[in-house]
Amino acid sequence: MTVEEYIQQKFQPFGIQLSEADLLDISLSSGISGEDEINQSNIGLISVVMAKFIPSLLLRASNINK
Numbered sequence: 001m002t003v004e005e006y007i008q009q010k011f012q013p014f015g016i017q018l019s020e021a022d023l024l025d026i027s028l029s030s031g032i033s034g035e036d037e038i039n040q041s042n043i044g045l046i047s048v049v050m051a052k053f054i055p056s057l058l059l060r061a062s063n064i065n066k
Contacts (some may be wrong), residue, residue: 001037002034002035003036004034006046026046030042030045030049
Protein backbone atom coordinates (compact mmCIF):
# COMPACT_ATOMS: atom_id res chain seq x y z
CA MET A 1 0.00 0.00 0.00
CA THR A 2 1.37 3.42 -0.88
CA VAL A 3 1.60 6.32 1.55
CA GLU A 4 -1.17 8.15 -0.33
CA GLU A 5 -3.50 5.15 -0.19
CA TYR A 6 -2.81 4.73 3.52
CA ILE A 7 -3.58 8.39 4.26
CA GLN A 8 -6.79 8.33 2.20
CA GLN A 9 -7.99 5.16 3.91
CA LYS A 10 -7.23 6.51 7.39
CA PHE A 11 -9.38 9.61 6.81
CA GLN A 12 -12.16 7.81 4.89
CA PRO A 13 -14.13 6.51 7.94
CA PHE A 14 -14.62 10.16 8.98
CA GLY A 15 -16.10 11.06 5.59
CA ILE A 16 -13.05 13.11 4.63
CA GLN A 17 -12.05 13.04 1.00
CA LEU A 18 -8.58 14.48 0.53
CA SER A 19 -7.67 16.29 -2.65
CA GLU A 20 -4.45 15.68 -4.55
CA ALA A 21 -3.22 19.00 -3.12
CA ASP A 22 -3.97 17.80 0.42
CA LEU A 23 -2.04 14.59 -0.19
CA LEU A 24 0.83 16.57 -1.66
CA ASP A 25 0.91 18.88 1.38
CA ILE A 26 1.04 15.90 3.72
CA SER A 27 3.72 14.17 1.66
CA LEU A 28 5.89 17.27 1.37
CA SER A 29 5.56 17.98 5.09
CA SER A 30 6.75 14.49 5.91
CA GLY A 31 9.50 14.40 3.30
CA ILE A 32 8.15 11.05 2.12
CA SER A 33 6.79 10.51 -1.37
CA GLY A 34 3.14 9.57 -1.64
CA GLU A 35 4.20 6.82 -4.01
CA ASP A 36 6.47 5.19 -1.41
CA GLU A 37 5.26 2.04 0.26
CA ILE A 38 4.03 2.43 3.84
CA ASN A 39 6.27 0.49 6.19
CA GLN A 40 7.54 0.32 9.76
CA SER A 41 10.20 2.91 9.17
CA ASN A 42 7.88 5.64 7.86
CA ILE A 43 4.49 4.99 9.50
CA GLY A 44 5.39 6.95 12.64
CA LEU A 45 6.36 10.03 10.67
CA ILE A 46 3.28 9.78 8.45
CA SER A 47 1.03 9.50 11.53
CA VAL A 48 2.53 12.64 13.05
CA VAL A 49 2.14 14.61 9.83
CA MET A 50 -1.47 13.43 9.50
CA ALA A 51 -2.20 14.59 13.05
CA LYS A 52 -0.66 17.98 12.28
CA PHE A 53 -2.90 18.24 9.20
CA ILE A 54 -6.13 17.81 11.21
CA PRO A 55 -6.36 21.47 12.36
CA SER A 56 -6.53 22.60 8.72
CA LEU A 57 -9.45 20.21 8.21
CA LEU A 58 -11.20 21.63 11.28
CA LEU A 59 -10.78 25.16 9.94
CA ARG A 60 -12.46 24.12 6.71
CA ALA A 61 -15.44 22.72 8.58
CA SER A 62 -15.89 25.89 10.64
CA ASN A 63 -15.78 28.00 7.45
CA ILE A 64 -18.50 25.84 5.88
CA ASN A 65 -20.84 26.21 8.88
CA LYS A 66 -20.83 30.03 8.71
